[in-house]
Amino acid sequence: MQTEKVIEHIVNWLRDYAINANIKGFVIGVSGGIDSAVTSTLCARTGLELLCVEMPIHQGESQVTRADGHINWLMDNYANVKRQPVNLTPVFDSLVAALPKVADEEKRFMSLANTRARLRMTTLYYFAALNGYLVAGTGNKVEDFGIGFYTKYGDGGVDLSPIADLVKTEVYELGSVLGVNQDIMETPPTDGLWGDHRTDEDQIGASYPELEWAMQVDKEGKSIDDFSDRKKEVFAIYKKFNSANKHKMIPIPICEIPDSLKSAS
Template identity: 55%
Template sequence: MQTQAVIEHIVHWLKDYATKAHAKGFVIGISGGIDSAVVSILAAKTGLNTMLIELPIRQHPDQVNRAQTHMQQLAERFDNVSNLRVDLTPTFNQFVNDNPVDATEFANLDLALANARSRLRMVTLYYYGQLHGLLVTGTGNKIEDFGVGFFTKYGDGGVDLSPIADLTKTQVYQLAKALGVDDSIQTAVPTDGLWDEERTDESQMGATYPELEWAMSVHADHNAADFTGRQQEVFQIYDRLHRAMQHKINPIPVCVIPENLHQ
């Protein structure tokens, strides 16, 4: 990959899109992870207003520290960057208290709460985006957005534009190195930060990003029987997740009423 050329291409694309949309710039949720770090630097390089918002919800200290370090560094590097911290923990706790559920009755309660966190962050980003005339900028990469659906529908998947959605996780790391992302972020184990206990992306998906990138590259032309051992296992993981994610990326189904019923 021609890293510098890709960086310049994305920066130009971001600036051109915002200009045509008559937006003043971008608002980005900062998690302390590699994707949001890369996207925020790319947005800052456009010279347009770039608002970074940390949105902790019962967040682990290491994630908070990485997010705050990155935001401070970026504000020092770019005059067009502003930082904001919106602690959503009290709001989330109130939501949980107002909607009591028996955990023994619903096996998927933890997942529902994790997705609620993501959707609460989306609402907050759009609130500040509309206040300041900024575009909510997505941080999903190609594997997450189009491979395995590792995002929340109408949560972190609810954005105005996606600058790195055509890049694999490996390529995002290449950009991070070239952009000077803090080492603590580059070496951190990827996690979505949506759980009370820290769950890594790999533990949730069952495979590493490089493994999933391989599966994505061969998925269209092969089936699980073409492989053995770990490759077959990873292929099956990818295939299962890819099938399950289609409702996240396909258009919302519309019930078309037959013409004769309109009469």
């Protein structure tokens, strides 16, 4: 990959999109992970205003530290960057307290994890409306179009997606050239929705390089019978997530009414 040229292409695309939309800049949630670090740096390079929002919800200290360090680095290097801390923990706790109890604790736990992402989306759009900004998405190609590893109307609720045509390993390539802090570069990816130390690989059962391979061979029309051992296992994991999360990756279904029913009888 021609990394420097890819960076220049994305930065120009971001700048042109915002200027054509008569928008002043961008707002982005910075989590301490590689995707938000790379995306926020690309936005900063446009020279347009960038608001980096920290939104901890019972967040692990290491995640908060990495996010804080990255925003400090951005502000030291780009005069157009500002930060906005918003502690969403009490908001989340109040919502949980207001919701009725359910018998299935596992389903409740999963639902509340997605609720965290949706609270953050709501917060980002508050600042976007307040300042005339676009919400910049941080999803990469494997997450957005391979396994659907994001929250619908949570981190999937954005105005534009600068890195959604890059797989995870390519995002890391950009991060290295952009100078993203080493602690972010070396930390295993996590969605940060659980309040513990589980990684994306713990949840998915496969690494991003493995998923990138599976996404490519699936595109080539290969089937699970073409593989054995670990490759067969990884391909099955990919296909399971791809199928289960297909609803996130296609337009919202519309019930189309036949013209014959709309006309007078």
